[in-house]
Amino acid sequence: DAGITQSPRHKVTETGTPVTLRCHQTENHRYMYWYRQDPGHGLRLIHYSYGVKDTDKGEVSDGYSVSRSKTEDFLLTLESATSSQTSVYFCAISWPGQAYGYTFGSGTRLTVV
Amino acid sequence: ELKVEQNPLFLSMQEGKNYTIYCNYSTTSDRLYWYRQDPGKSLESLFVLLSNGAVKQEGRLMASLDTKARLSTLHITAAVHDLSATYFCAPNPMYSGGGADGLTFGKGTHLIIQP
Numbered sequence: 001d002a003g004i005t006q007s008p009r010h011k012v013t014e015t016g017t018p019v020t021l022r023c024h025q026t027e028n029h030r031y032m033y034w035y036r037q038d039p040g041h042g043l044r045l046i047h048y049s050y051g052v053k054d055t056d057k058g059e060v061s062d063g064y065s066v067s068r069s070k071t072e073d074f075l076l077t078l079e080s081a082t083s084s085q086t087s088v089y090f091c092a093i094s095w096p097g098q099a100y101g102y103t104f105g106s107g108t109r110l111t112v113v
Numbered sequence: 114e115l116k117v118e119q120n121p122l123f124l125s126m127q128e129g130k131n132y133t134i135y136c137n138y139s140t141t142s143d144r145l146y147w148y149r150q151d152p153g154k155s156l157e158s159l160f161v162l163l164s165n166g167a168v169k170q171e172g173r174l175m176a177s178l179d180t181k182a183r184l185s186t187l188h189i190t191a192a193v194h195d196l197s198a199t200y201f202c203a204p205n206p207m208y209s210g211g212g213a214d215g216l217t218f219g220k221g222t223h224l225i226i227q228p
Contacts, residue, residue, distance in 0.1 A: 033215045042117075042201060042218040043156075058215060090155065092215075102146065102216060104156045 003027040006091050006105040013112055019078040021108050023091030025071075031094040032074040033058075033102075034066065036087040043090065049074055081112045115140050115206050119219035127227055129191055134222045136185040136202035145185045145204045146216060147176050156201065159187075192226045199223045 003026035013019050023032060030051050035043040045058030047066040055066050063085060065077045078085055091105040116139040126132055136145070144163050148156040160169045162178035162185060169176050173196065175188045185202055203216035 035215075035218075040220060042220040043203075043216075044218070045215045048215045056214075059217075094215075101158060101161055103158070106155050 004091060004093055004103060004105045006089075006108050008108060009106065010109045011111070013081050013110070015082060015112055016080050019081050019110065019112075021076045021078075021089055021091075021110070023074045023076070023105060025074075025093050027093060027095070027103075028071060029093040029095045030071070032068065033092040033094070034064075034074065034076045035090045035092065036060065036085075037090060037107075038087050046076065046089075078110075078112075081110075083112050086110060086112045115142070115204065115217045117202065117204060117217050117219040119202055119222050121222060122220055123223045125225045125227065126189075126192055128193055131191065132189050134187040134189075134200055134202075134224075136187070136204075136219055138183050138185075138202075138204040138217075140183075140206065142180065142183070142204035142206060145178050145202060147185070147187055148201045148203065150199045150201065150221070159200075189224075194226050194228060197224055197226045 005024045007022045033048040034046040036046055037043045044060045046060055046064050047055055047058055049055045049068045052068055067075045089108045092102045094102045118137045120135045146161055147159040149159050150156050160176040165180040167178045173190045178185045199221045201218050201221045203218045205216055
């Protein structure tokens, strides 16, 4: 779907374990984002990236870290997973210019038990 | 900080009826997006509204933007069951300087259209 792939699609993990979610794009777009979606909250921005090794925090960044060592990959790490991080995680890409838009990946459903 | 409020959050309507979803936001925005999401799926882009007074239509859906009132509407005409989904609005903050800072989403409007 528009050259953006998230992996894994589903994951169950135990409280206290580290978890890494991957977002891979083939569009060579500069901007990438991680959102989480929870019932009653819509989508909330966790972290975003302007380019390789250039990232910033979003609205709900506590407990999460990100890395971007290559243009095509944006990794989201839950350093020590908690039950409150059970959610659906979406990656998005964006491109600059007047007609810029945002395209979303298929999502990763993460359950922390 | 940009706040986005959608109304209503839940809407059940009959086929053939018209209805409007409202999206109010708190700070200046240079553009606004509408997305559709089906259960268990990703977000599908519906409209991008780029300027004050912008109106876009696609089939039975029409979106408009009033930047002075900080209001966007999504109007549904003669609803059909296939339009059942959750609809999100997302203004882009004016300070973002080209889209890099990400969108702020409303909580979504869960729309059910019954035969």
